[in-house]
Amino acid sequence: MKSYDCIIVGSGISAFQLAKHLDKNKQVLIITKLTKEKNNSFKAQGGIAAAMSNDDDWRLHYEDTIQAGCSFQKAQEVEALVKNGPALIQSLIDEGVPFDLNEEGDIRFGMEGAHSRKRIVHSGGDATGKNVMAHLQTTTNDNIEVIENQFVYECIMSPTSNRCIGIRSKSQEGKNYQYFAQSIVLATGGMGGLYKSTSNESSITGDGLALAYRAGAELVDLEFVQFHPTLLHVNGACKGLISEAVRGAGAVLYKGNGERLMGNEPPFFDLAPRHIVAKSIYEARTSGSEVFLDISMIQDFSTKFPTIASLCEENGISINEGAIPVIPGAHFLMGGISVNANGETTVKGLFAVGEAAATGVHGANRLASNSLLEGLYYGKKIAQYLNELSDEGAQEFIEVRTKESVEILELPTKKEIQDKMLHNCGIVRTQVQLENVSKWLEKYAVAHESLASYQTPQIERLFMLQVAKLIVTAALTREESRGAHQRADFLETSNEWQDIHMIQSKKGIEKRALYEQSQVEVNA
Numbered sequence: 077m078k079s080y081d082c083i084i085v086g087s088g089i090s091a092f093q094l095a096k097h098l099d100k101n102k103q104v105l106i107i108t109k110l111t112k113e114k115n116n117s118f119k120a121q122g123g124i125a126a127a128m129s130n131d132d133d134w135r136l137h138y139e140d141t142i143q144a145g146c147s148f149q150k151a152q153e154v155e156a157l158v159k160n161g162p163a164l165i166q167s168l169i170d171e172g173v174p175f176d177l178n179e180e181g182d183i184r185f186g187m188e189g190a191h192s193r194k195r196i197v198h199s200g201g202d203a204t205g206k207n208v209m210a211h212l213q214t215t216t217n218d219n220i221e222v223i224e225n226q227f228v229y230e231c232i233m234s235p236t237s238n239r240c241i242g243i244r245s246k247s248q249e250g251k252n253y254q255y256f257a258q259s260i261v262l263a264t265g266g267m268g269g270l271y272k273s274t275s276n277e278s279s280i281t282g283d284g285l286a287l288a289y290r291a292g293a294e295l296v297d298l299e300f301v302q303f304h305p306t307l308l309h310v311n312g313a314c315k316g317l318i319s320e321a322v323r324g325a326g327a328v329l330y331k332g333n334g335e336r337l338m339g340n341e342p343p344f345f346d347l348a349p350r351h352i353v354a355k356s357i358y359e360a361r362t363s364g365s366e367v368f369l370d371i372s373m374i375q376d377f378s379t380k381f382p383t384i385a386s387l388c389e390e391n392g393i394s395i396n397e398g399a400i401p402v403i404p405g406a407h408f409l410m411g412g413i414s415v416n417a418n419g420e421t422t423v424k425g426l427f428a429v430g431e432a433a434a435t436g437v438h439g440a441n442r443l444a445s446n447s448l449l450e451g452l453y454y455g456k457k458i459a460q461y462l463n464e465l466s467d468e469g470a471q472e473f474i475e476v477r478t479k480e481s482v483e484i485l486e487l488p489t490k491k492e493i494q495d496k497m498l499h500n501c502g503i504v505r506t507q508v509q510l511e512n513v514s515k516w517l518e519k520y521a522v523a524h525e526s527l528a529s530y531q532t533p534q535i536e537r538l539f540m541l542q543v544a545k546l547i548v549t550a551a552l553t554r555e556e557s558r559g560a561h562q563r564a565d566f567l568e569t570s571n572e573w574q575d576i577h578m579i580q581s582k583k584g585i586e587k588r589a590l591y592e593q594s595q596v597e598v599n600a
């Protein structure tokens with residue numbers, strides 16, 4: 077049995093940033109489901125938002141973030157995030173990350189949806205995630221061990237203190253392992269893979285959310301699933317992201333009949349907040365119209381967006397013809413595992429960071445290019461907190477439980493789950509749709525105390541069903557439309573619901589108005 081100071085589950089930007097900032101005398105394990113390149117950070121085409129240009133200020137970045145998120149954030153966390161942006165980018169520059177420059181040799185700032193200034197830094201055009209991740213992964217210290225291709229299926233809880241003390245995992249051959257640590261950090265990303273159309277890496281199906289829930293932690297705001305407006309749509313299937321930076325460079329959305337799609341949505345038009353653009357595309361498609369992104373005005377498209385140009389080419393779409401067929405797809409979860417400012421969940425010893433965590437910075441809809449920033453900021457912040465943590469609650473070791481015989485249910489396929497979620501809990505939801513899918517999910521809501529005898533694909537689907545049920549329950553409970561949560565049967569944001577958050581745990585769902593207060597208590 078191996079023990080560490082810190083175990084990080086997941087291998088995206090927040091995981092590696094955290095590992096990098098932990099003291100070098102700490103033994104750190106990064107454990108990841110597939111290889112360390114298979115994550116959303118690596119795929120990220122958009123850049124990192126930071127108020128660094130001469131005409132910008134953190135206050136403007138703050139206002140844009142709050143406005144995109146429909147004022148549903150923890151204001152002090154948003155302030156800390158945007159204030160820290162420039163220094164975090166500067167340290168990557170100092171370490172040699174090649175951010176794109178303009179003709180004068182200064183950082184080039186790009187535009188994306190709902191930003192009032194050009195403030196997005198990119199690297200390699202649309203390869204920011206790949207370049208930043210390559211940097212973080214090649215500059216890790218010797219104290220960091222990386223285990224790939226192991227699926228973490230359980231948080232080990234102390235039998236005496238209700239504290240998380242380790243994890244159980246399975247290799248691809250089905251062999252069970254367990255690892256112990258003083259701190260366990262879930263950095264597993266979101267849950268885009270719960271939906272048929274998604275920009276996410278296909279393995280991102282909500283594992284961390286299910287792990288935290290099963291360990292007894294609280295989850296919050298799960299109804300806020302952001303749909304990115306523009307995914308490449310070929311032969312009825314979604315083939316990958318067409319970055320918002322393309323619209324930032326001037327591209328325009330058109331309906332099949334040649335009408336401009338966002339013509340009536342001032343002040344941002346095609347660069348309105350994502351939930352607005354995604355809903356417009358959804359409505360156009362529902363009324364029978366295809367939607368295209370006109371890129372004909374962008375000079376040197378393939379140089380500016382090499383990843384997207386290759387994606388189009390691989391899928392038979394000619395860049396030279398200037399029109400890319402697009403469809404919205406699940407992109408980002410604003411809610412997640414409830415954490416305080418230091419990443420602590422409501423279970424002792426268990427932390428969450430990155431998209432898996434609900435830090436309160438995104439509110440009801442995330443501002444473009446704030447997610448890599450969130451990973452950099454909280455990865456470093458949590459590392460600093462853990463570096464100061466005393467040895468209190470040091471590791472206890474417990475034996476692997478003997479295999480229990482558990483009933484193995486006939487489970488739906490991944491595709492069935494993804495179809496059900498897209499059609500019943502997608503961009504626009506109704507009570508009837510949500511109740512239908514909720515009833516369907518109910519059949520699979522069994523306890524599954526031990527998962528040791530299950531195979532990884534079965535556990536993955538059980539986790540998907542669990543997370544789907546939590547999202548649907550939150551979406552049913554929120555009887556209003558706000559940001560990424562659009563209910564066809566309820567109007568936009570009513571004051572009565574201001575600041576009420578849906579918190580879920582094994583105890584059930586709570587509509588908690590004093591969310592901020594509860595976070596203060598977690599901190600105490």
Ligand code: SIN
Pocket residue numbers: 120121122123318319320321443444445446447
């Ligand atoms: C994009 O490139 O459009 C995605 C960036 C983001 O999600 O912030």
